[in-house]
Amino acid sequence: MKPGVKICALLGDPIEQSLSPDMHNDAFRDKGLNYIYIASRVKPSSLAEAIEGSRALGIHGLNITIPHKVSVMALLDEIDEASEQIGAVNTVVNTNGVLKGYNTDAAGFTKALAGKNVDAYGKQAVVLGAGGASMAVSYALVKAGASVTIMNRLAHLDGASRLANKLGSISHNPVQAMSLSPQNLEKCLETAEILINATSVGMHP
Template sequence: MPDLKSMPIDAHTQVVGVLGYPVRHSLSPTMHNAAFEALGLNWVYLAFEVPPERLAEAIAGMRALGIRGLNLTIPHKEAACSLVDRLTAQAEAIGAVNTLFWDGDTLVGDNTDAEGFLRSLLEAGVEPKGQRVLVLGAGGSARAIVYALRQRGASVWLANRNLQRAEQLAQRYDAEGVLPLDAAALAPQLTRFDGVVNCTPLGMHPNEETMPPLPIANLPAHAWVCDLVYRPLETRLLREAHAHGLKTVSGLGMLLWQGALAFERWTGTSAPVAVMARALLEKLA
């Protein structure tokens, strides 16, 4: 991340940021401030730790202070939907917001997670159209992933410990079916899938040796595995998939592309994606 003292912080500096709880671990300031510096923009990106009961106050503060844009992360993505003036079609369909931007005097809630995820797959050489994809988890992240895959023309199954929650998500997006997130139950089913996306936090730092109960060896040789966890860059799930000769996609690409899309919403300028990617990799090294 560039040294903020070297950036032109003055009375004209435009402020954007991320609201979350917790949020101190966020890599978004790193990639966005690197992008602003690279383009010579007098902007700064900050992290704001906001508990759920103060989200409405925080967004009111955005309006009052003239903050140019915000990202929203856990646990605010769903609650923010009712606190904006308008939702984009994607945000409405997903039922979650990760980006706030201004359209004149109108505060718009958008969701760049779905498009960011899809771009990360395509950049990695994975085209999910017409494929059978198993999504692990049925939480907030899974909503955007299932939406993106269905929009692209993939057939989607969900695996989750809470089957009722998975059923609700499957019905919302017309997914094919629901399976228990259990190794014994999944083992005989995996041969039919072309891809797997992990939307659970299993494997995330500091619990790097955990992974979803997925019998990797049962996946077909052409299958790909994507893990939305990006800390560490290569999770245990991805290591095991790689060891079995499967194509792997890390979660860093989705983080990068959802951020690049938000950057463009705020600034009206193409994001310097290579600069942002380099900043993220340096931070994670």
């Protein structure tokens, strides 16, 4: 590392599957930037210590991934408007010790749809899961003019219901929550035009 290197980090649990360090470090090298990107596995019980440690060490920026996107918000000094509306943060910038949270997931998802020439306006969308990723995706779909059904396991249906109610207040189209069962999913897919898996199912390891 060169003197004065700026450190960025990914915080999550698990993080072994993440391609972020390779992607960011390759980009830093290509652009000639004096940055380094590392990944750190942080248990939920240690998140507050990790955030304060990053402040003390002068970590330049953080990416926040599963399962911390919601819980990290209470540990930050400032939150941008999109993060407030979404209810989750995936990026933290440290400016002279002041930690501000942002959410780039929604914009990234919107850009990915556009890249596939998918226009969500007026379409029926089904989102599986109600965690941080689902919050951003559902928000992006609502802002794009879709009707959204958020499906989650019955034991965690309250989270999906809260998200649906919150997004329903800014949507001109229906936003509803439903328990994720084979029967309900089959029924929803009869009319769905967009299906998003925002759960951790299928993630390696």
